[in-house]
Amino acid sequence: MFIGFLGLGNMGGPMALNLLKAGHQLIVFDLSADAMARAVEAGASAADSPVAVARAPVELIITMLPAAIHVRQVYLGSQGLLNHVRPGVMLIDSSTIDPMSAREVAKAAQEHGNPMLDAPVSGGTGGAAAGTLTFMVGGSAADFDRAQPILATMGKNIVHCGDSGNGQVAKVANNMLLGISMIGVAEAMSLGVSLGMDPSVLAGVINTSSGRCWSSDTYNPYPGVLENAPASRGYSGGFGTDLMLKDLGLATEAAKQIRQPVILGALAQQLYQRFSADGHGGLDFSAIIQTYLRQQP
Numbered sequence: 001m002f003i004g005f006l007g008l009g010n011m012g013g014p015m016a017l018n019l020l021k022a023g024h025q026l027i028v029f030d031l032s033a034d035a036m037a038r039a040v041e042a043g044a045s046a047a048d049s050p051v052a053v054a055r056a057p058v059e060l061i062i063t064m065l066p067a068a069i070h071v072r073q074v075y076l077g078s079q080g081l082l083n084h085v086r087p088g089v090m091l092i093d094s095s096t097i098d099p100m101s102a103r104e105v106a107k108a109a110q111e112h113g114n115p116m117l118d119a120p121v122s123g124g125t126g127g128a129a130a131g132t133l134t135f136m137v138g139g140s141a142a143d144f145d146r147a148q149p150i151l152a153t154m155g156k157n158i159v160h161c162g163d164s165g166n167g168q169v170a171k172v173a174n175n176m177l178l179g180i181s182m183i184g185v186a187e188a189m190s191l192g193v194s195l196g197m198d199p200s201v202l203a204g205v206i207n208t209s210s211g212r213c214w215s216s217d218t219y220n221p222y223p224g225v226l227e228n229a230p231a232s233r234g235y236s237g238g239f240g241t242d243l244m245l246k247d248l249g250l251a252t253e254a255a256k257q258i259r260q261p262v263i264l265g266a267l268a269q270q271l272y273q274r275f276s277a278d279g280h281g282g283l284d285f286s287a288i289i290q291t292y293l294r295q296q297p
């Protein structure tokens, strides 16, 4: 299939490479010359603007952009996709943005005659490179069925979450829980160690007991407990504190719009915000445990 791809960053770059590897033809655009050069070297053709992608004879356009402001600009701006793409071309936005913006852009696309899906991902840069992402997809069932084989070249779990925006709803709800659960594990591990327990023994008990969760058994924040977790390599790589802060901001903002209380989500947001303000925004989010540890282990 001939596919347009915009946004070739940490996630979009490897996702585009997986489409090329699967034999698809790509025309790509990114503001970064380096990102463009990597995709062209891998076999994509270069466009010099979103308009050039929209005017190419593509059947599908995928975007993987930082935030809602970029998504609005790329789709709705005067030099954006919707002003130039021909009706019928399918549009998929995989950026993580708020559900309301996703619904607004999808509505504008549909009014222009373009089916659109929101399809944010989880799985991080490792999952993007390995082609094992989870896609949480919002849009009609028929459009989901059409897009499924393409998404399956970049991901392992492709889940239809319901109508437009529901992919983003699933994403913000999951990541809000992740942000909260990581703080819970950090608090429990710090308490147990301060009271005299060995961190690995404590983690082993939690992971076979009712406190077990992904933050404790796959991504434990205590250094040395899990060899492959960011905690055991100085909290480098992984999922940055500032990205978690962004997702908690999306959750609390969406909650505010519908007057839904998210008490622990808001508290978690503030804790990561303080940690980021203290200069740690680039560390993996599990480093939040540093705000609890009495002495560095």
Ligand code: NAD
Pocket: 006, 007, 008, 009, 010, 011, 012, 013, 029, 030, 031, 032, 035, 064, 065, 066, 067, 070, 073, 074, 094, 095, 096, 097, 121, 122, 123, 124, 125, 238, 239, 243, 246
């Ligand atoms: P990134 O900043 O590495 O990449 C974004 C890319 O978009 C950059 O290359 C940038 O130059 C490009 N861009 C910005 N504005 C543009 C425009 N107007 N036209 C064309 N290109 C433009 O970000 P990322 O880590 O790849 O994340 C992308 C999205 O995926 C974000 O919404 C993020 O929240 C989400 N996400 C990231 C991760 C992760 O672990 N990095 C995991 C899941 C979801």
